[in-house]
Amino acid sequence: MDPVNYLYLAALLFTIGAFGVLIRRNAIVVFMCIELMLNAANLTLVAFSRMHGNLDGQIMAFFVMVVAAAEVVVGLAIIVMLYRSRHSASVDDASLMKL
Amino acid sequence: MSTLASTTSSAEAVQFWLLGGIAVAGALGTVLLRRAVHAALCLAGTMIILAIFYLANGAYFLGVVQIVVYTGAVMMLFLFVLMLVGVSAADSLKETLKGQRLMAAICALGLGILLVAGIGQAALGTFTGIERANEAQGGNVPSIAERLFTEYVVAFEVTGVLLTIAAVGATMLTHRERTEMAKSQRQQAEERTRSDHLPPLPAPGVYALHNAVDRPGLLPDGTPSELTVSPTLRARNQIREVSPEKLNQVAALEQRTADYHGQPRYGQRSQGVAGGTDQGRAGAEQDSPTEDQVRVEPGHKPGDGESDHGQSSGEEAR
Numbered sequence: 001m002d003p004v005n006y007l008y009l010a011a012l013l014f015t016i017g018a019f020g021v022l023i024r025r026n027a028i029v030v031f032m033c034i035e036l037m038l039n040a041a042n043l044t045l046v047a048f049s050r051m052h053g054n055l056d057g058q059i060m061a062f063f064v065m066v067v068a069a070a071e072v073v074v075g076l077a078i079i080v081m082l083y084r085s086r087h088s089a090s091v092d093d094a095s096l097m098k099l
Numbered sequence: 100m101s102t103l104a105s106t107t108s109s110a111e112a113v114q115f116w117l118l119g120g121i122a123v124a125g126a127l128g129t130v131l132l133r134r135a136v137h138a139a140l141c142l143a144g145t146m147i148i149l150a151i152f153y154l155a156n157g158a159y160f161l162g163v164v165q166i167v168v169y170t171g172a173v174m175m176l177f178l179f180v181l182m183l184v185g186v187s188a189a190d191s192l193k194e195t196l197k198g199q200r201l202m203a204a205i206c207a208l209g210l211g212i213l214l215v216a217g218i219g220q221a222a223l224g225t226f227t228g229i230e231r232a233n234e235a236q237g238g239n240v241p242s243i244a245e246r247l248f249t250e251y252v253v254a255f256e257v258t259g260v261l262l263t264i265a266a267v268g269a270t271m272l273t274h275r276e277r278t279e280m281a282k283s284q285r286q287q288a289e290e291r292t293r294s295d296h297l298p299p300l301p302a303p304g305v306y307a308l309h310n311a312v313d314r315p316g317l318l319p320d321g322t323p324s325e326l327t328v329s330p331t332l333r334a335r336n337q338i339r340e341v342s343p344e345k346l347n348q349v350a351a352l353e354q355r356t357a358d359y360h361g362q363p364r365y366g367q368r369s370q371g372v373a374g375g376t377d378q379g380r381a382g383a384e385q386d387s388p389t390e391d392q393v394r395v396e397p398g399h400k401p402g403d404g405e406s407d408h409g410q411s412s413g414e415e416a417r
Binding site for chain 1: 112122123126127130135139142145146149156158160161164165169176177181183184185200203207210214223227228232233242246258262264266272273
């Protein structure tokens with residue numbers, strides 16, 4: 001098997017994640033789709049790291065994981081706060097600045 | 100698994116095609132399943148499979164971190180927040196923007212074609228394999244550590260600061276300031292003594308057919324009392340109705356029980372006639388109170404009259 005297949009799989013997962021961000025209304029599910037995209041990017045980094053025989057890709061993926069963890073914490077806190085004030089986690093309901 | 104060949108084995112190919120399909124199915128489930136909990140579980144499955152792929156690619160440290168951090172911490176955090184927000188909430192299928200889904204599908208398709216074409220066009224060079232880099236310091240973890248704490252040490256420190264800020268930020272965002280003083284126990288006791296209702300509130304549902312907390316208890320005259328249900332449920336309008344049919348059923352059941360034991364009940368059937376008990380049993384088997392009443396009433400006319408008489412005589416005595 002050509003290891004490039006990992007890159008194709010990552011591209012597919014990234015595309016599915018982007019599609020989910022576009023069509024879903026529940027803020028938490030949108031967030032999960034973003035996580036899926038981050039994971040796909042990580043898979044790309046790890047696969048490239050193996051292709052080039054170089055650990056830099058793995059370290060980048062590690063940093064992506066750390067940043068994603070921090071992002072999840074803050075993002076979920078924001079969603080909880082939104083839910084408290086609007087009693088809904090739907091992105092459609094946060095339309096206060098809409099004309 | 101300790102020595103990875105520089106080309107992938109056929110076993111890895113089998114693993115890739117098998118697990119890759121499941122990973123894509125999990126991703127599709129994340130996007131397409133209506134309930135957020137199902138989506139989260141699908142995503143957790145996809146992440147575990149990605150962890151296996153990391154392991155297969157020689158990134159042993161990242162594979163374990165993926166399981167511990169992503170499926171163990173991040174996805175569980177997602178599930179906790181889902182519980183906080185409401186597990187049963189399902190997305191509505193109504194499109195608020197016209198044609199949005201079609202446009203999104205077209206965009207996603209375009210992005211996918213772009214990415215795949217890009218990978219197909221790229222000159223990716225020769226395949227080296229990770230094992231030499233892994234063995235440089237005697238293993239994957241020492242090699243990563245050596246890089247992390249020399250070349251990337253500044254980035255490492257900065258991510259430490261980032262994590263601290265994230266933790267503090269999340270605490271600040273979800274913290275709610277108390278706007279009034281908390282009542283002391285003494286204040287609470289005094290307030291309660293001054294209020295109309297001193298004893299504990301009546302329990303829900305004990306006189307009704309069910310003992311669930313959202314069923315109001317019945318007052319002696321048979322009307323449901325809202326006071327018996329917790330104020331939270333009252334505020335949310337989540338009190339379950341005790342339907343009149345159910346109340347009638349309870350009354351009929353009590354009637355039949357009384358009949359069976361030959362006891363007078365509500366003054367309606369004072370003397371159990373020989374045929375009366377049989378009729379009562381037949382009614383109990385059929386389990387239809389209205390029919391039971393209809394059939395019993397003509398047979399018990401004298402009984403009714405008697406009870407009326409008894410009542411009136413009691414009133415006279417009073």
